[in-house]
Amino acid sequence: MANEEQTAAAPAARKRRGPLLIGAVALLALAGGGYVWRTQKAAHTPASRQAESKVELYLPMDPPFVVNFRDGDSLRYLQVAVTLMAHDPQAIETAKSADPVIRDALVSLFSNQEYAVISNAAGREKLQKQALEAVRKIVQARLARPGIDALYFTSFVMQ
Incomplete structure (x- = not known):
């Protein structure tokens, strides 16, 4: 019986890791997208246009x-x-x-x-x-x- 409890606990732990892993990957993708958006936006600011006109x-x-x-x-x-x-x-x-x-x-x-x-x-x-x-x-x-x-x-x- 103790063996059955251990096998039942193992699939439950795996089920909890799936949404957590998906959430972490989604968070990293959003952070990466935000970084790219921010750097592209910074490249088109008036300060960068002034640097180009130097x-x-x-x-x-x-x-x-x-x-x-x-x-x-x-x-x-x-x-x-x-x-x-x-x-x-x-x-x-x-x-x-x-x-x-x-x-x-x-x-x-x-x-x-x-x-x-x-x-x-x-x-x-x-x-x-x-x-x-x-x-x-x-x-x-x-x-x-x-x-x-x-x-x-x-x-x-x-x-």
């Missing part, structure tokens, strides 16, 4: 600008290679489409310089800031935001 995009303004200007009685030449930098692809596309307008503004700016001013580092930095402001103004008129983050002189030759 990529620097460059637009060289080719060919380089060549202008002449007067220095007293002599005629001087200035050759400047300009590259624009932005984090916004739309700003780069806008600058590409506005290339003739940007080139016109920069030629006007460069040709109105004085040799004594741009022959030193402080004068070149000031000219670089003025050029960036001119480009931002043009891009902002078309895109409704400045868009261009920096303007670099990749070559600067005066003669």
